[in-house]
Amino acid sequence: MLKKILIALIVAVAGLMAYAxxxxxxxxxxxxxxxAAPPARVHALVNDFHHFPQWSPWQKLDPAMQTSFDGPDAGVGAKYAWQGNKDVGKGSMAIIESIPGRKVGMDLEFIEPFASKARTDIDIEPTASGSKVTWSMRGDNNFISKLMSVFVSMDAMIGKDFEESLANLKRISESAN
Known part of the structure; x- marks a missing residue:
């Protein structure tokens, strides 16, 4: 009986790995x-990492998080690094593309709790009433990421944080009106 349970368990794990x-x-x-804020105002907020803690949902997960800035205050070459509790981990971001009033592109690197790299873009489109802001992140799935995605998607893990960040960005950018 134990042998059959062990074989079933091995087959199940192998099937999960193959599916992943x-x-x-x-x-x-x-x-x-x-x-309801002009593209230039939105760009100024996302192009300068010194403003990031105001609209980032991760800052409140660890108010004692250690952060540092390097390079220019804003635009290409600006860098932001953090180290915090298990909820925020350790990592860094660097602005690699900045188009005034239109876009900020960043390289994102997570070091802890597990290493990964991604590209994030904040695209800003002018609208009749202000701006449409789209925050996107894309990256590669290694095997561990693929295995995790069987149980929870990256969209489910990060999407709600993007929504909260954008709501914070809306509040901050519109309060300057």
């Missing part, structure tokens, strides 16, 4: 929001 291997090699998460 078929998961997509990449992921993408994207959220958008309409703001």
């Amino acid at each position: 291997a078929t998961r997509p090699d990449t992921y993408e998460v994207s959220r958008s929001i309409e703001l």
Whole structure:
């Protein structure tokens, strides 16, 4: 009986691993929001990491989080690094693309709790009432990420944080009106 249970368990684990291997090699998460703020104001907030703690949902997960800034205050070359509790981990972001009033592109690197790299973009489109902001993140799925995606998608893990961040960005950018 024990032998049959062990064989069934091995088959189940092998099946799970085989299924995980078929998961997509990449992921993408994207959220958008309409703001009653001009593109230049929104760009100024997302192009300068010194403003990031104001609209980031991760800052409140660890108020004692250690952060540092490097490079120019804003734009290409600006860098932001953090180290905090298990909820926020350790990592860094660097602005690699900045188009005034239109876009900020960043390289994102997570170091802890597990290593991964991603590209994030904040695209800003002018609208009749202000701006439409789209925050997207895309990266590669290694085998561990593929295995995790069997149980919870990257969209489910990150999407709600993007929504909260964009709501904070809306509040901050519109309060300057």
